[in-house]
Amino acid sequence: MPSRKYADGEVVMGRWPGSVLYYEVQVTSYDDVAHLYTVKYKDGTELALKESDIRSQSSFKHRKSQSSSSSPSRRSSSRSRSRSRSPGRPAKGRRRSASQSREHKDEKKKTIQETSLALVVVVLFKPSENNTKRYNGEPESTEKNDTSCIILEQKLKPDLEVKRVLEQYSLRSRKDDKKKEEIYSEKKTFVAVKPIEKVSTKTKELEFGGRIGTFMLIFLLPATVFYLLLMCKQDDPSLLNIPPLPALESLWDGRVFGVFLLWFFLQAVFYLLPIGKVVEGLPLSSGRKLQYRINGFYAFILTAATVGALLYFQFELHYLYDHFMQFAVSAAVFSLALSIYLYIRSLKAPEEELAPSGNSGHFIYDFFIGHELNPRIGSFDLKYFCELRPGLIGWVVINLAMLLAEMKIHNLSVPSLSMILVNSFQLLYVVDALWNEEAVLTTMDITHDGFGFMLAFGDLVWVPFVYSLQAFYLVGHPTTITWPIAAAITVLNCVGYYIFRSANSQKNNFRRNPADPKLANLKFIPTATGKGLLVTGWWGFVRHPNYLGDIIMALAWSLPCGFNHILPYFYVIYFICLLVHREARDEHHCKQKYGLAWERYCQRVPYRIFPYIY
Numbered sequence: 001m002p003s004r005k006y007a008d009g010e011v012v013m014g015r016w017p018g019s020v021l022y023y024e025v026q027v028t029s030y031d032d033v034a035h036l037y038t039v040k041y042k043d044g045t046e047l048a049l050k051e052s053d054i055r056s057q058s059s060f061k062h063r064k065s066q067s068s069s070s071s072p073s074r075r076s077s078s079r080s081r082s083r084s085r086s087p088g089r090p091a092k093g094r095r096r097s098a099s100q101s102r103e104h105k106d107e108k109k110k111t112i113q114e115t116s117l118a119l120v121v122v123v124l125f126k127p128s129e130n131n132t133k134r135y136n137g138e139p140e141s142t143e144k145n146d147t148s149c150i151i152l153e154q155k156l157k158p159d160l161e162v163k164r165v166l167e168q169y170s171l172r173s174r175k176d177d178k179k180k181e182e183i184y185s186e187k188k189t190f191v192a193v194k195p196i197e198k199v200s201t202k203t204k205e206l207e208f209g210g211r212i213g214t215f216m217l218i219f220l221l222p223a224t225v226f227y228l229l230l231m232c233k234q235d236d237p238s239l240l241n242i243p244p245l246p247a248l249e250s251l252w253d254g255r256v257f258g259v260f261l262l263w264f265f266l267q268a269v270f271y272l273l274p275i276g277k278v279v280e281g282l283p284l285s286s287g288r289k290l291q292y293r294i295n296g297f298y299a300f301i302l303t304a305a306t307v308g309a310l311l312y313f314q315f316e317l318h319y320l321y322d323h324f325m326q327f328a329v330s331a332a333v334f335s336l337a338l339s340i341y342l343y344i345r346s347l348k349a350p351e352e353e354l355a356p357s358g359n360s361g362h363f364i365y366d367f368f369i370g371h372e373l374n375p376r377i378g379s380f381d382l383k384y385f386c387e388l389r390p391g392l393i394g395w396v397v398i399n400l401a402m403l404l405a406e407m408k409i410h411n412l413s414v415p416s417l418s419m420i421l422v423n424s425f426q427l428l429y430v431v432d433a434l435w436n437e438e439a440v441l442t443t444m445d446i447t448h449d450g451f452g453f454m455l456a457f458g459d460l461v462w463v464p465f466v467y468s469l470q471a472f473y474l475v476g477h478p479t480t481i482t483w484p485i486a487a488a489i490t491v492l493n494c495v496g497y498y499i500f501r502s503a504n505s506q507k508n509n510f511r512r513n514p515a516d517p518k519l520a521n522l523k524f525i526p527t528a529t530g531k532g533l534l535v536t537g538w539w540g541f542v543r544h545p546n547y548l549g550d551i552i553m554a555l556a557w558s559l560p561c562g563f564n565h566i567l568p569y570f571y572v573i574y575f576i577c578l579l580v581h582r583e584a585r586d587e588h589h590c591k592q593k594y595g596l597a598w599e600r601y602c603q604r605v606p607y608r609i610f611p612y613i614y
């Protein structure tokens with residue numbers, strides 16, 4: 001049996017899991033079987049660490065002054081710089097002019113000063129960094145070597161920025177502040193001395209049933225869409241009334257595919273318009289931040305104007321209804337071709353640009369999850385574009401086409417009340433998503449999952465063709481509802497929307513500025529990462545109040561279709577499954593991120609989505 005290196009009670013430096021940062025911890029016990037040390041961080045978080053994640057304090061240099069030009073950390077820094085792909089870096093071996101050399105010295109001096117500031121941020125907000133790294137390149141299971149010095153260089157923050165970040169956390173009690181400052185003042189003086197080694201970002205934990213699961217999903221997802229659409233077309237869409245398969249040639253129409261391409265490229269043109277602000281995404285594993293143009297809402301307005309013009313010129317929008325299945329096939333073929341293109345180009349992508357979740361080395365798995373995190377053609381971000389534009393805006397246009405088809409087929413002068421409700425509720429949802437487009441930049445889809453079949457098919461086929469199922473259903477299966485029922489359903493949708501929006505806004509505002517006076521009445525649990533976990537307000541009600549609101553809305557979208565068939569309820573059933581699974585994924589990530597603080601949060605807020613149920 002190998003002997004243990006560190007004794008109980010010994011104070012050592014422990015690596016924060018999934019990150020490159022070391023903190024002072026105390027060894028509390030050792031598991032002989034698993035060969036794991038239980039260590040306690042200063043905030044009380046207890047974690048089990050491998051011996052390789054622990055260093056003695058003597059291996060860290062105690063840094064009192066800023067003039068450490070010959071410190072190993074600086075040597076490491078310059079090594080990391082020489083590896084960087086910064087366009088400003090002079091070519092290897094190129095001679096410097098005297099002015100360049102002076103500039104370089106000034107730059108070096110500035111870097112030394114800024115590095116100390118960066119260190120404040122990195123040390124105090126270790127977990128944000130930790131987070132960011134996981135979102136942008138590291139699965140939890142990824143083993144990373146020590147690259148602290150790279151981080152020091154990447155996080156060059158001006159003084160004011162540091163002050164601002166420090167102020168953000170002024171909501172906590174003074175006692176907590178003092179404690180934090182003590183931790184900070186002790187920790188900021190440590191600089192890792194280990195040299196940089198190569199970073200490995202292989203995905204080890206496979207999701208969605210691994211290779212077999214993802215292989216099956218590649219067939220199951222399109223099959224589900226076609227089954228649902230075929231069912232919806234039937235007079236009696238009962239579950240047991242299996243629809244006959246259509247002739248293959250009837251599924252394809254070159255003209256429909258042309259219209260689909262036109263739609264896709266029209267949205268691409270809107271995306272490229274230089275209107276709307278440009279914002280930065282979360283830092284990538286390389287420290288770089290990508291820029292994104294926020295103009296989804298403008299794209300929606302322009303689309304509305306285009307559709308309005310088409311209707312004015314007598315274009316029959318119910319063409320979409322008449323060729324609905326062919327449009328779905330066109331979108332599926334396009335998304336498959338896009339996924340193949342994305343996978344092929346990802347093979348040439350540098351390691352640091354691969355997705356933390358889609359870099360397993362298994363072709364099918366990586367093809368499904370997405371191998372490359374942010375595939376771009378120039379500044380055109382393919383994933384970001386597909387997330388909210390062609391599919392989401394397409395969903396609203398399809399709904400409108402269904403409304404017009406209903407009027408035409410049933411010879412109505414106004415659409416049915418059910419159709420108006422479904423159209424209005426879903427329009428509100430889409431407009432809300434586009435209005436808050438910036439929020440998509442911090443979602444798992446953008447920061448964690450690559451762009452592969454899952455998102456390409458999800459964004460371009462699943463969202464527009466499955467989410468519009470209620471409107472499609474209503475065209476073939478008119479449902480009459482009374483005004484009081486319509487009013488009750490509207491109230492339900494408003495309640496869901498209120499919970500969804502206020503919960504999302506509460507958390508987004510808190511993450512952006514915890515010192516916001518509007519949030520002064522909210523309590524939170526501080527975590528070792530520097531971020532707090534809200535325990536009052538919506539996030540003290542259940543652990544995912546935004547999912548609760550979303551599910552309530554999903555129910556309100558199905559209810560106008562009556563109770564004759566289960567088909568229009570497919571969305572709410574699927575959505576509950578999706579969000580329960582997503583919630584489990586998120587819990588897993590949060591447990592890794594926040595350790596004991598997350599467990600405390602779970603004790604304070606025992607229900608995940610549905611109060612007193614789940």
Ligand code: NDP
Binds near residue numbers: 131511590
């Ligand atoms: P969430 O907005 O629910 O974010 C989860 C994150 O919030 C956690 O990882 C954690 O991140 C932070 N967090 C958790 N608990 C707390 C707390 N107590 N206090 C403060 N922060 C906390 O993630 P999603 O991206 O899954 O959902 C976003 C929205 O999109 C939801 O409204 C969801 O319903 C909707 N959605 C819709 C879908 C659709 O198809 N219509 C599909 C998926 C989602 P950290 O601490 O790092 O900030």
